[in-house]
Amino acid sequence: MEKIIIEGLYKIFGPHPEKAMRMLNDGHSKDDIMEKTRHGVGVADASFVVNAGEILVVMGLSGSGKSTLVRCINRLIEPTAGKVIVNGEDVTRIGKKELRHFRQKHFGMVFQNFALFPHRSVVRNAEYGLEIQGVDTTKRREAAMQALEQVGLKGWEESMPDQLSGGMQQRVGLARALALDADIMLMDEAFSALDPLIRRDMQDELIDLQEKVQKTIVFISHDLDEAIKLGDRIVLMKDGFIVQQGTAEEILTNPANDYVARFVEGVDMSKVITAETVMKKYEAMAYLSTDGPKAALRKMEKAGISSIFVRKSGKLKGIVTARACRAAADRGEKNLAAILDTDIQTVAPDTPANELFPLLAEEPHPVAVVAEDGHLKGVIVAGSLLAKLSEVTNPENGSDLDAEADSESKITV
Amino acid sequence: MKFPENINIPLDVWVDRAMDWVLNTFGGFFDALGTLILYFMLYIEKFFLWLPWPVLILGVGILSWRVLGSWWSGVSMAAMLFFIGVLGLWELGMMTLSLVVASVIISLAIGIPLGIAMASSNRMQGIIKPLLDGMQTMPSFVYLIPALMLFGLGKVPALFATIIYAVPPVIRLTNVGIREVSASVIEAAHAFGSSYWQILFKVQLPLARPTILVGVNQTTMMALAMVVIASMIGAKGLGLEVLLAINRIEVGRGFEAGLCIVFMAIIIDRITFAMASEKKQ
Ligand SMILES: Nc1ncnc2c1ncn2[C@@H]1O[C@H](COP(=O)(O)OP(=O)(O)O)[C@@H](O)[C@H]1O
Ligand SMILES: [Mg+2]
Numbered sequence: 007m008e009k010i011i012i013e014g015l016y017k018i019f020g021p022h023p024e025k026a027m028r029m030l031n032d033g034h035s036k037d038d039i040m041e042k043t044r045h046g047v048g049v050a051d052a053s054f055v056v057n058a059g060e061i062l063v064v065m066g067l068s069g070s071g072k073s074t075l076v077r078c079i080n081r082l083i084e085p086t087a088g089k090v091i092v093n094g095e096d097v098t099r100i101g102k103k104e105l106r107h108f109r110q111k112h113f114g115m116v117f118q119n120f121a122l123f124p125h126r127s128v129v130r131n132a133e134y135g136l137e138i139q140g141v142d143t144t145k146r147r148e149a150a151m152q153a154l155e156q157v158g159l160k161g162w163e164e165s166m167p168d169q170l171s172g173g174m175q176q177r178v179g180l181a182r183a184l185a186l187d188a189d190i191m192l193m194d195e196a197f198s199a200l201d202p203l204i205r206r207d208m209q210d211e212l213i214d215l216q217e218k219v220q221k222t223i224v225f226i227s228h229d230l231d232e233a234i235k236l237g238d239r240i241v242l243m244k245d246g247f248i249v250q251q252g253t254a255e256e257i258l259t260n261p262a263n264d265y266v267a268r269f270v271e272g273v274d275m276s277k278v279i280t281a282e283t284v285m286k287k288y289e290a291m292a293y294l295s296t297d298g299p300k301a302a303l304r305k306m307e308k309a310g311i312s313s314i315f316v317r318k319s320g321k322l323k324g325i326v327t328a329r330a331c332r333a334a335a336d337r338g339e340k341n342l343a344a345i346l347d348t349d350i351q352t353v354a355p356d357t358p359a360n361e362l363f364p365l366l367a368e369e370p371h372p373v374a375v376v377a378e379d380g381h382l383k384g385v386i387v388a389g390s391l392l393a394k395l396s397e398v399t400n401p402e403n404g405s406d407l408d409a410e411a412d413s414e415s416k417i418t419v
Numbered sequence: 420m421k422f423p424e425n426i427n428i429p430l431d432v433w434v435d436r437a438m439d440w441v442l443n444t445f446g447g448f449f450d451a452l453g454t455l456i457l458y459f460m461l462y463i464e465k466f467f468l469w470l471p472w473p474v475l476i477l478g479v480g481i482l483s484w485r486v487l488g489s490w491w492s493g494v495s496m497a498a499m500l501f502f503i504g505v506l507g508l509w510e511l512g513m514m515t516l517s518l519v520v521a522s523v524i525i526s527l528a529i530g531i532p533l534g535i536a537m538a539s540s541n542r543m544q545g546i547i548k549p550l551l552d553g554m555q556t557m558p559s560f561v562y563l564i565p566a567l568m569l570f571g572l573g574k575v576p577a578l579f580a581t582i583i584y585a586v587p588p589v590i591r592l593t594n595v596g597i598r599e600v601s602a603s604v605i606e607a608a609h610a611f612g613s614s615y616w617q618i619l620f621k622v623q624l625p626l627a628r629p630t631i632l633v634g635v636n637q638t639t640m641m642a643l644a645m646v647v648i649a650s651m652i653g654a655k656g657l658g659l660e661v662l663l664a665i666n667r668i669e670v671g672r673g674f675e676a677g678l679c680i681v682f683m684a685i686i687i688d689r690i691t692f693a694m695a696s697e698k699k700q
Contacts, residue, residue, distance in 0.1 A: 082610055110612035121607035125625045135611040137621070186611070 009190065009222040010056040010079065015088035017074050017246075020045035023086045036245040048074035048083070050246035058189075061216060061223040063237030065230065065269075071246040072226045076192050079224065080113045081105055092190070110139050114183030114221075118195035120175045122167040128178050129154065129163035135186040146185075153185035154178075156215060173204040180212075184219065194226045209235055230269060234258075234278050242266055254278055281362060282355035284394040285375045285384030292326065294318035298341050299334040302326055313371055315350075316342055321380040324348040325371050352376040355383055362391055438568055453575045456525075460574050463524075464517040472509060476500050479686060486693040496689065499682040506675050508657065512683065515646050515656035518574070519687070522581040522642045527635065530586045534593020534631075535619065544594065551587045559584050560648050567652055577646075577654030585642040592634030596627030632695035639691055643684050657683075 018026045026045035029038070036047040049071045056062045064072050077083035079090055081097060090097040092112060100108060114135070122131050129150050130137075136146035154160060157177040167175055176196060183191055197205045209232060216223065227233050233240050234254040241251040250262035258278050261267035289309035292302040294316050306314050306328050313327040323346065330345040339345075351365050352374045365373050372385040442449070467475075476497050484493025503512045537544045562583045566576035600623050608618045624631075650658030657676045664673030 080610060082606060106612040106614060108612075109610060113610065113612075115607070115610040117603060117607060119603055121601075121603040123604060123607070123622060123626075134608075134621075138611055138613050138617055182611075192610075 007058040008055045009058040009093065010224070011089070011091040012055070012079070013053050013089040013091070015049055015052040015075070015078055015090065016086045017048035017071070017078055017083060018045050018086045019048055027087065047071070047246040049078060049085075052088070052243075052246075052248050054241050054248060054251055056222055056224055057238075058222050059220045060238040061225055061236050062239050062241060063225045063227055063233040064241045064243060065227050065233040065237075066243035067269075068228060070243040072228070072243055073194050074246075075243070076194050076224055076226050079192060080109055080115065110135065110186070110188075112188050112190050114186045114188040114191045116176070116179045116183050116191065116193040116196040118198050120167075120172075120179045120199070122175055122178055122182070124167055126167075127163065128159060128165050128167065128170070128181075131167065131178050132181040132185045134182060135188075149187070150181070150185045153181040156184060156218075157181045157211070171204075173200050173208065176200060176208065180215075184215075189222060191221045191223045193223060195228065196225070197232065198228065205232075212236065231277070242269065255280070255283065277358045277360050279359040279394065280355060281353045281357040281359070281373075281375045281386060282383070284359055284362070284391045285355075285386045286390045288315060288382065288385050290314055291382070292316045292342065294323050294342055294346070299326075299331040299339055299345070302342060303328060303331045303335065306331070315374060315382060315385070316346055317382065322350075322352065322374055322376055322382045325350050327371075347371075350374055353386075354378070359391060359394075362386060366391065438565075442568070449569045453570045456575050456578055457573075459525075460517070460521045460578055463521045464514060467513040467517045467520075468510065470513075472504055476504075479690075483686070483690055486690055488693075492689070496686050499686055503679045503682060506679060508660070508676060508679050511655070511657050511660055511676070512679055514654075515643075515658060515680070516683065518578060518581065518646055518649070518654055518656060519639065519642045522578050522585060522645075523635070523639050525578070526582050526586040526638050526642065527589060529582070530589035530634070530638065531593050531631065533586075534590045534634075535597065535624075537590065537594040538597035538623075539615075547590065547594075551591055554583070554587050559645055560651065563648065563652050572653040574654050576652050577649035580652070581642050581645040581649050584645045585638045588637035588641065589631070589634035592637070593627065593631050596630030596634075597623045599630065600626045629695060632691070636688065636691040636695050639687055640684065643680070643687060647680065 016023075016027060016030075018030075020026065020043070022043075023045060026039050026043045026047065029043065030047060030050055034042075036050075039045060039047055052071075052075060054062075064075060066072050074083055078085040078088075079092070079097070081090075085098055088098070092108075095108075097105070097108065123134060126134070129147065132153050133146040133150035136149055141149075151160075151163065154163060154177075157180050159174065159177050159181060162170065162174065167178060170178065176199075179196070183193075197208050200208060213236065225233075225236055227236070237254060239251065239253055240257055242249050242257060244265050250257055250266050255278060257266060258270050261270050289311060290305040292305060292314045295318055297305075297316075302314055302316075306312065312329075313325050315325050316323050325347050326342055326345050327347070330347075331342075334342075334345045350371060351369045353362065353365065353376070355375055355377060357375075362373065366386065366388045372387045374382055375384045375386060377383050479500050480493045480497030482493075483496035484490050487493070487496075503509055533547065537547045562580040563576070566580040566583070570576040570579060604622060604626070605618060608622045613621070646654065646656060647658035647661050650656060650662050657680050660676035661673050661680070664670070664676060
């Protein structure tokens with residue numbers, strides 16, 4: 007479902023944007039327009055959607071218009087032209103008072119420099135949004151406490167912001183936005199001011215948190231690694247324009263132009279490629295309730311494999327090997343339960359490829375790619391992983407690596 | 420060479436006429452305003468004259484000890500106040516104090532809202548700022564003239580002149596304090612859907628408070644400095660003592676009253692300044 011729809015959005019800074027708009031549409035560059043009209047181009051003709059429950063990362067170099075774009079969504083910056091439709095309502099058309107209510111109800115915002123209220127304790131920062139809405143003290147305190155607990159700040163409620171480290175301050179910022187219970191979070195370079203290690207922790211925590219709260223998040227970042235890690239989809243900006251949008255993989259494997267390609271250069275592909283892209287379809291599958299050792303053996307022989315995954319009512323249960331099946335058949339057993347090896351390695355579809363290598367090294371069996379609901383989506387064997395990786399990283403010399411697929415030490419992870 | 424007499428504009432006549440017009444048109448208003456101010460002033464004066472001296476001395480001692488952070492400060496502030504009584508000037512001192520307190524209260528009531536208005540619009544700042552600059556360069560007794568003309572002699576014009584003289588710092592520093600609040604914090608408040616008043620009361624004023632308190636301190640000190648001058652138009656108190664002593668060349672008497680004013684200034688300054696900087700940490 008589309009939560010936010012942005013259509014033909016422009017922001018020109020300056021008193022008379024009309025001329026700048028015309029020049030922009032005639033293809034003049036941002037610098038050119040600045041020189042001739044003294045008007046700054048913030049955002050130019052941006053159109054994209056944000057789906058409910060996804061993290062959309064807006065990425066671009068400094069000055070590319072990311073902050074302007076995100077502020078046009080809640081109208082902290084007044085757009086010059088275009089539509090911003092949130093939950094079916096065009097935010098650019100509503101009056102001042104409705105806008106305030108709209109912000110209270112729908113937008114939680116987190117800022118690069120935290121922008122906490124320095125005169126308020128941690129918990130009073132967290133409850134600010136609800137206080138503004140006139141929610142009574144006990145209720146808002148409760149919501150604030152819960153939000154603080156979610157971000158791991160339990161016990162710090164009465165501290166003042168300046169007593170906290172940067173990472174903790176941004177947790178307060180996050181809690182302040184979460185306590186509102188708004189459906190959309192706008193995060194403008196929320197982690198950019200943090201140390202790399204703390205930053206990585208915060209990214210992980212955001213992902214965990216998102217699992218639970220399922221907000222629609224517009225996340226601004228200038229860091230491609232961050233965008234890849236967090237973004238379900240990425241919008242890439244340059245000089246106010248959107249140059250490409252899509253999933254991380256789409257952008258990385260198929261850059262729309264040189265700018266994107268340069269941006270993308272030097273990204274470790276094995277971090278970007280996920281289990282889902284490198285898995286192959288399973289050739290055969292045994293069913294715990296109906297197949298016995300002999301049936302399983304036959305399936306394996308037919309597919310030319312030496313072990314087979316076993317499933318029951320749509321869910322992956324384990325694996326059996328051809329050897330175990332033969333032995334069981336000799337003993338006259340009629341089902342697979344006794345020889346089923348339930349200790350199998352499973353990964354989620356979005357597991358980065360670089361995390362798969364160590365698993366494959368340890369694991370005698372193929373690794374199963376299992377969806378959240380427990381059903382098997384595919385399998386990964388070392389050969390298919392390496393082949394896929396080499397294909398994506400060097401499209402021209404294709405599957406040269408296929409032959410030496412087993413020697414994984416040749417690929418640096 | 421003499422300046423030609425025929426190049427001359429009768430500014431004095433114009434001003435007189437304008438003043439006459441103001442008085443004729445708004446005379447009733449100023450009378451009513453004067454009465455209001457007078458009653459306010461009288462109540463405050465009554466209170467300070469009623470207040471038993473040990474209570475005030477003890478109160479000031481404890482307050483100083485609290486805000487200045489040492490018992491020694493408490494004792495010395497109380498001693499200074501005690502000394503005013505010892506010199507036989509307690510009652511006059513209380514009259515002066517009530518003039519200061521009344522004018523500070525009214526100055527804050529006018530100055531803080533004006534400072535807020537000034538901070539909320541650049542146009543407002545453009546209008547008020549030059550006025551404040553002008554007021555600050557003017558010698559203080561100039562304010563006595565319009566005060567006299569509007570309210571005649573007595574406490575009311577003294578109070579009026581004192582307010583005009585003392586109000587600029589609190590206006591200026593309220594404005595500065597609010598404008599100093601970080602733009603990103605204000606932006607955050609907007610992002611959460613705050614209204615103008617919510618931002619003012621929940622964010623701007625609390626964050627501007629230390630700066631506003633510095634303004635309060637300065638306004639108080641200026642009000643105190645004005646009392647001697649204000650006594651020229653009939654406000655009773657320590658200022659009048661000094662004035663009389665000057666007129667009659669009674670050095671000792673003038674010295675006593677002057678010393679009391681200095682003590683009062685020290686006490687008020689220390690306490691209000693400490694309050695301002697305490698909040699700053
Ligand atoms: N208030 C403003 N007035 C004028 N120009 C601005 C303003 N804010 C941003 N800009 C300009 O708009 C462009 C995009 O800025 P911004 O959105 O902050 O970029 P980013 O967040 O991607 O670094 C820049 O060229 C910047 O100079
Ligand atoms: Mg930015």
